[in-house]
Amino acid sequence: MLLLKTECETCHAPLPNSGPDAYICTIECTFCESCTEETHKGFCPNCKGNLVLRPTRPQKFIEKYPQRDE
Ligand SMILES: [Zn+2]
Ligand SMILES: [Zn+2]
Incomplete structure (x- = not known):
């Protein structure tokens, strides 16, 4: 499950x-x-992996699995 970091x-x-x-x-560097x-030209500065658009989580799942940073 993605963390969906907040910032x-x-x-x-x-x-x-x-x-x-x-x-x-x-x-999940975000x-x-x-x-x-x-700034990063499409690549993560921490792990050098490529960065892709994060999927959104449907509202019914957000209620059960809210965004978190860790
Ligand atoms: Zn930024
Ligand atoms: Zn990374």
Whole structure:
């Protein structure tokens, strides 16, 4: 189960589940769109994996499995 972290690890912008612009790597380092594209150029600075658009979690699952950072 994805953690769906709550903020960008670089600039700490909030990244709610409903937002369209959260990116994750394979181990769930999480970044906003501008950090992903402009700062990191599509690759995770921690593990060097590629960053992809994070899927949103349907509301009925968010109630059961809320966003968390760890
Ligand atoms: Zn950011
Ligand atoms: Zn990573």
